[in-house]
Amino acid sequence: xxxxAKSLKFVNxxxxxxxxxxxxxxxxxxxxxxxxxxxxxxxxxxxxQARQSEIAKKIKxxxxxxxxxxxxxxxxxxxxxxxxxxxxKEFFKSGCFKYLTVxxxxxxxxVGTEVGLWFFLxxxxxxxxxxxxxx
Numbered sequence: 001x002x003x004x005a006k007s008l009k010f011v012n013x014x015x016x017x018x019x020x021x022x023x024x025x026x027x028x029x030x031x032x033x034x035x036x037x038x039x040x041x042x043x044x045x046x047x048x049q050a051r052q053s054e055i056a057k058k059i060k061x062x063x064x065x066x067x068x069x070x071x072x073x074x075x076x077x078x079x080x081x082x083x084x085x086x087x088x089k090e091f092f093k094s095g096c097f098k099y100l101t102v103x104x105x106x107x108x109x110x111v112g113t114e115v116g117l118w119f120f121l122x123x124x125x126x127x128x129x130x131x132x133x134x135x
Contacts, residue, residue, distance in 0.1 A: 073081070085106055091097060100108070124130055 097105075
């Protein structure tokens with residue numbers, strides 16, 4: 001109560017003396033700027049510590065992988081994909097698959113199965129359910 005009464009008296013004295021609030025800010029400006037500079041230094045120190053932490057380093061590495069793996073295919077990659085698809089189409093059209101050895105055919109089947117299973121596993125992880133999506 002005593003402090004609020006003192007603050008009211010201070011405000012009344014300010015209003016009576018018709019001192020502009022800008023002048024008051026100029027009076028207290030050195031103290032404010034000194035505290036502001038200390039605060040900025042503390043923030044800079046904490047930011048430097050955060051950049052040096054293990055989590056920040058791991059996030060930086062993860063971001064590198066994310067930007068590399070999640071980037072859309074480039075024009076060169078799309079051309080290579082189209083060339084590979086044309087090669088597969090020609091392979092089946094010409095009947096060359098008849099001359100594969102059992103070992104080559106078995107390896108092609110295993111690689112195809114692996115690609116398919118990784119796709120379905122990724123879908124299951126993405127939807128976080130074995131069957132169906134959360135709607």
